[in-house]
Amino acid sequence: MSESILKTLRDEHRRVEGLIVQIENSSDIVQKKDLYLQMRSELLLHMEGEEKTIYTHLLEDVHDEEAEEVAQSAKLQHNEMRDLLSKIDNIGIESDEWDATFRKFTRCFHKHIEEEEVSLFAEAKGDFSREELIDFGDEFAEIKQHLIQ
Numbered sequence: 001m002s003e004s005i006l007k008t009l010r011d012e013h014r015r016v017e018g019l020i021v022q023i024e025n026s027s028d029i030v031q032k033k034d035l036y037l038q039m040r041s042e043l044l045l046h047m048e049g050e051e052k053t054i055y056t057h058l059l060e061d062v063h064d065e066e067a068e069e070v071a072q073s074a075k076l077q078h079n080e081m082r083d084l085l086s087k088i089d090n091i092g093i094e095s096d097e098w099d100a101t102f103r104k105f106t107r108c109f110h111k112h113i114e115e116e117e118v119s120l121f122a123e124a125k126g127d128f129s130r131e132e133l134i135d136f137g138d139e140f141a142e143i144k145q146h147l148i149q
């Protein structure tokens with residue numbers, strides 16, 4: 001069933017938020033690691049999917065400074081999150097440093113999705129029709145499908 005890309009992205013944000021809460025509350029190291037790997041792979045897919053669809057459309061189709069700015073700033077935040085995830089990957093999950101770096105990551109994540117859902121979504125709603133946003137939703141689903149294979 002096709003739906004607006006904005007609805008899909010919002011749902012995925014809630015899903016990752018849920019996994020983060022589970023990671024934070026996990027007292028079992030094995031379970032914590034599994035949840036982290038799950039969250040990490042879902043978020044990386046989500047970010048790549050966004051960059052190849054909605055961000056690209058904002059950067060290339062709109063020809064507007066505001067649209068470019070929100071997409072560029074979001075891309076930079078994605079890279080910041082990717083860097084933090086790589087750092088986390090290289091730290092032992094039982095150490096305090098892991099928790100501290102994970103907290104840094106979650107702050108980055110929350111700031112990013114808030115900006116995305118407020119500024120970027122508003123920009124996209126102003127620039128694209130309902131039909132276009134549904135087409136982007138299909139593109140997003142397709143790209144993610146390819147990335148998984």
Ligand SMILES: [Fe+2]
Nearest residue numbers: 009013050116
């Ligand atoms: Fe997102």
Ligand SMILES: [Fe+2]
Nearest residue numbers: 047050074116
């Ligand atoms: Fe994003």
